[in-house]
Amino acid sequence: MNSQAPVMTxxxxxxxxxxxxxxxxxxxxxxxxxxxxxxxxxxxxxxxNLSIDLxxxxxxxxxxxxxxxxSTFLRCLNRMNDLIPSVRTEGLVEMDGLDINAQxxxxxxxxxxxxxxxxxxxxxxxxxxENIAYAPRMHDMVSRKVxxxxxxxxxxxxxxxxxxxxxxxxxxxxxxxxxxxxxxxxARAIAVQPDVxxxxxxxxxxxxxxxxxxxxxxxxxxxxxxIVTVTHNMQQAARVADYTAFFxxxxxxxxxxxxxxxxxxxxxxTEDYISGRYG
Amino acid sequence: MSHSFDEISQxxxxxxxKSARLKWVSMGALGLAGLFLLLFFADMLNKGLPAFQQxxxxxxxNYTEEAASDARQAIADDLVPIxxxxxxxxxxxxxxxxxxxxxxxxxxxxxxxxxxxxYLKGNRNSLSEEERAAVDARVEAGQVELAFNSTFxxxxxxKTSESAGILAAxxxxxxxxxxTLAISFPIGVMTAVYLEEFAPDNxxxxxIEININNLxxxxxxxxxxxxxxxxxxxxxVPRSSPLAGGMTLALMTLPVIIISTRAxxxxxxxxxxxxxxxxxxSRWQVVRDHVLPLAMPGIMTGSIIGLAQAMxxxxxxxIVGMVxxxxxxxxxxxxxxxxxxxxxxxxxxxxxxxxxEKTAGGILVxxxxxxxxxxxxxxxxxxFERRW
Numbered sequence: 248m249n250s251q252a253p254v255m256t257x258x259x260x261x262x263x264x265x266x267x268x269x270x271x272x273x274x275x276x277x278x279x280x281x282x283x284x285x286x287x288x289x290x291x292x293x294x295x296n297l298s299i300d301l302x303x304x305x306x307x308x309x310x311x312x313x314x315x316x317x318s319t320f321l322r323c324l325n326r327m328n329d330l331i332p333s334v335r336t337e338g339l340v341e342m343d344g345l346d347i348n349a350q351x352x353x354x355x356x357x358x359x360x361x362x363x364x365x366x367x368x369x370x371x372x373x374x375x376x377e378n379i380a381y382a383p384r385m386h387d388m389v390s391r392k393v394x395x396x397x398x399x400x401x402x403x404x405x406x407x408x409x410x411x412x413x414x415x416x417x418x419x420x421x422x423x424x425x426x427x428x429x430x431x432x433x434a435r436a437i438a439v440q441p442d443v444x445x446x447x448x449x450x451x452x453x454x455x456x457x458x459x460x461x462x463x464x465x466x467x468x469x470x471x472x473x474i475v476t477v478t479h480n481m482q483q484a485a486r487v488a489d490y491t492a493f494f495x496x497x498x499x500x501x502x503x504x505x506x507x508x509x510x511x512x513x514x515x516x517t518e519d520y521i522s523g524r525y526g
Numbered sequence: 527m528s529h530s531f532d533e534i535s536q537x538x539x540x541x542x543x544k545s546a547r548l549k550w551v552s553m554g555a556l557g558l559a560g561l562f563l564l565l566f567f568a569d570m571l572n573k574g575l576p577a578f579q580q581x582x583x584x585x586x587x588n589y590t591e592e593a594a595s596d597a598r599q600a601i602a603d604d605l606v607p608i609x610x611x612x613x614x615x616x617x618x619x620x621x622x623x624x625x626x627x628x629x630x631x632x633x634x635x636x637x638x639x640x641x642x643x644x645y646l647k648g649n650r651n652s653l654s655e656e657e658r659a660a661v662d663a664r665v666e667a668g669q670v671e672l673a674f675n676s677t678f679x680x681x682x683x684x685k686t687s688e689s690a691g692i693l694a695a696x697x698x699x700x701x702x703x704x705x706t707l708a709i710s711f712p713i714g715v716m717t718a719v720y721l722e723e724f725a726p727d728n729x730x731x732x733x734i735e736i737n738i739n740n741l742x743x744x745x746x747x748x749x750x751x752x753x754x755x756x757x758x759x760x761x762x763v764p765r766s767s768p769l770a771g772g773m774t775l776a777l778m779t780l781p782v783i784i785i786s787t788r789a790x791x792x793x794x795x796x797x798x799x800x801x802x803x804x805x806x807x808s809r810w811q812v813v814r815d816h817v818l819p820l821a822m823p824g825i826m827t828g829s830i831i832g833l834a835q836a837m838x839x840x841x842x843x844x845i846v847g848m849v850x851x852x853x854x855x856x857x858x859x860x861x862x863x864x865x866x867x868x869x870x871x872x873x874x875x876x877x878x879x880x881x882x883e884k885t886a887g888g889i890l891v892x893x894x895x896x897x898x899x900x901x902x903x904x905x906x907x908x909x910f911e912r913r914w
Contacts, residue, residue, distance in 0.1 A: 330803065332726060355806045363804035369797035371816060381815070382805035432801070439805060 275302035278443060278473040279324060284338035286319060286328070293319050295497045297338070301490075303442075306465055306474045308484035308505065311494030312520065317477045320494070321445050324475065325361040326354045342443075359386060362436035366448040368428035370420030370435070375412050378420040378431055379403065379438045386439060398438060405471075406434035407464050426457025433464065437472065444468065446476040450483065462487050481521055485509050493517045570886055570893070577887025580675035580688060581638035581646045583609050583664070587617065589627040594618050607657060608670070610637035612689040637677060638670060640687035640880040646672055650879040678887060682853045683869060687880030690873070692888050694855045698768060698848070698863035699837060699895075701856060705772020706779055706836050711829055713776075714783030721784075722791040723813050742781035749778045750842030758846060766847035766862035774846050775836040782835065786828020790821035823910035830903040834896050840867040866892045 279301040286294035293316045301307050301324075309317040319328065326347065328334045340347045347357050370378050379399040380389075389395040399416070403409040408430045412423070420431050429449055436444050446465075450458040465474055465487050478484050484491050485505060492502040493516070501508060501517045512518040585601050587593075593600035597617040601609060613636040621627050642661055644651040653661070664670040682694030717738075725731045753774030757763040763770045794817050802812040818825075843849055849868040856863035864872070870888040873881045 325804070327800065327803065330800075355808055358804060358806040363800075365797065365800060365804070367797060369795075369801040371798065371801060372820060382807075385811060385815075386806060435801075435805060 275305055277301075278303040278342070279475075280339070280341040281323075282339040282341070284320070284323060284336065284340060286316075286323065286337075287335045288331070289333045293497050294323070294336075297497075297499055299492060299499060299502055301443075301473065301475055303473050304469055304471070305489040306469050306476060306487050307490040307492065308488030309475065309477045309492050309494055310479075310481060310484050310520070311500075313479075315494040316497040317492075317494045318447050321447055321475060321477050324443065324445055325358050325363055327363065329354060359439055360441050361443040361445060362439060362441035364429070364432050364436055364444060364446040364449050367452050368425055368432055370423070370428050370431050372419065372421055374417045375420050375423070375431060376416040378435050382435065382439045388439065402434040402438035405437055405468070406430045407460065407467075408434055424457070426453050426460060429453060429457070429461060430464065433461075433468075437468070441472065443473040443475065446474065448477050448479060451479060458483070481509075481523075493520060495520070570889055573883060574886030574888075574890040576647050576649075577678060577883040577890075578675050579647070579672045580677060581643040581670060582635040582673050583638045583642075584633065584669045585609055585636045586631060586633050587636075588631040589617070589621055589629065591628070594621050594628070604660065608639055608642050608661060608664070610639050610686060610688045612684060612686050613637050635673070637688045640878060642670070643672075643688055644879045644883075646670070647883075649883070678884075682855050683851055683864070683872065684853055685851075687876075687878050687884060690881070690884055692866065692869060692891055694852050695864050695866045695869035695888070696891070696895075697855050698852070699865040701768035701859055701863060702772040702775065702848075702865055703833060703837060705769055705859065706775040707829070707833060709773060709776035710779040710783055710832070714780050714829070715787050715825060717780075718784045718787035718791060719813055719818070722788050723817065724809060738781050738784050742785060745841075746778055746839055747841040747845065749774055750845030752777060753842060753846045764860045764862075766850055766852075766864075767860045768856065768863045769859045770846045771843050771848045771863075771865065772859075774842050775839060778839065778842065779829075779832040779836045782832035783825075783829050786832070787821070787825045790824025790828065791817060793824060794820045823907045826910075827903045827907050830899055830906070834899045834903075837865075837899070838867055838892065838896065840871050843868050844871075866895070 277300055281297055281299045281301075284294055284297040285292065297320060309321065311317050322328045323336060323340060324347075328336065336348060342357075342360070345352060371381065373381070376399055379402050380395050383389050383398055384395065389398055400409060400413075403412060408427060411427060412418075412431075420428065423431060429452075433444070433449075450461050453461065462483065465476065468474060469489075476488070488505045490502065491505045491508045493500045493508070493512075493514075495516055501512060501514045503513070508517065509521060512521060583605060585605055587600050590599060595618070597614045598606050600617045601614065606614070638646075641651045641653050645653050645658060645661060646665070661670060677689055678691045680693055681689060681691030684690040721731060721735065753770060757770050757773050758765050763773065798816050798820065799812055802816045807815065840849065843865060847862075848864055849871055850862065850864060851872065852862055852864040866888060870885055870892065873885040873888060876882075876884075
């Protein structure tokens, strides 16, 4: 456990802007530390003083009503917001003790360690094999053809897609079904062996069966990776997440162990939201 | 208050009539446009197709001593006014090139004079009554006949209509287009890539964008003036050369390529860019490996259309000296050359009826090239179109 991260006991009430960890036994190693993160789209402040600790080899779910800033926050973690010219961020996002927004931090290095899966499956319009092999090759992770084949197979196996596609690796990735495409995107993300995988509502475009498959997959992947997922679906958060953060109007209202959060929410707002009164 | 169907349909009648009227008007407009197009094609084909035929005279050529100095001695006296002067003039040259010919004779189909050609095709000509009778007699005897005009496709321009061909112009056009494409394609595509994928959206890039759009609307003759002033006078590029013409047309094609490339890049969905950035691509890798391949069909279509436009351009080439009498098929990019529309323009200025026919024939060749280029663009688009 990271000694810098303040420990909070079960009795303490989480409050906005405070860093939280769970109790001693459940405590895990710190992956990403966020302190006083503010973000503006032009003049609109979308994130307000966020502070949160994300733990290694856990699934953290970010929930909250539309427009609450959870996806924006997720994109802060691999600096995808850099692509939007009007965005301005302030505050600390720290990984391995380094500020990821620092001048000398290369966003390419960051994105290699923090992979991303998007809301709509977006495989490259290339073959299934190429979808996986492209990024490792680009990062010089494989030099020999055999290594590449091996890596593709491992990524597809880890994503639970190997048996379905092993005979048609040369077919376009876009020929797969939606759920398979999303698992292909997950395989693509894990092929570069990142530490963290960000998932931005990965199942919102999928049918219930594909959704269940992806949820099972997340449960398996957390043995290797830290997963941060945004979801609109509270049952999903309850099912897959070890920790859940409730966002509202750009603030983290509550961050806690998922079980605790869903059984005894500390805040009235959280309770209202998870009981379906709004959002 | 509710209305019965009867009341409503009474009101609707007027609306239906109105839309029917509008439909007929727009169909009429389309029909009119189609009619004009049909008329244009019919006229061109009617005037131009005869240019692909040519009158030939079956002639006995005697390679005698006299013929070497006075070519007219080589053929029968009564054939001299009928056979093309170019053919007669070339006889001594052939004898000089091949000394074995001396003292032999041969029977060959020679090009007929342009006037005879026009007479046979029933066009305006300057033959006298006796000459016409003589030609008629030879047609009867099978010594004069119309056949496929291969000269038109294998020779350059000439002052005699019967030996004028479009090959020099076709070769000139190809060389000019090579220069145009080699310059405008890379510059245009890279400019568009920069503006679309790299440049920040600020006053400066907006100003560039507006200027590029304006550039596409500038009268093409101004590009010719620019080419003359910069390329020829300042940089000393040889006048009338495919290099000078190609560079000038490249300026003109550039905005077309930039605009179509930008549109093609913009049509690539952002999800692909996000996916590429997400796995750690640099900006250039995103463009090279993902965006450009997807945008390629659009870029190629735009470039081919820009090229087709440049191919039909005459005005700027008048200024850089490519509208001139060029009888030789060009061999290098720095030699004087002409292009198809310039050749058509030159022929259109000739008074003889035979050249009117050549003009139409040249237009048909140009149209055929343009239509095949456009068809190629469509095919390219179909072939590389990918779903995502």
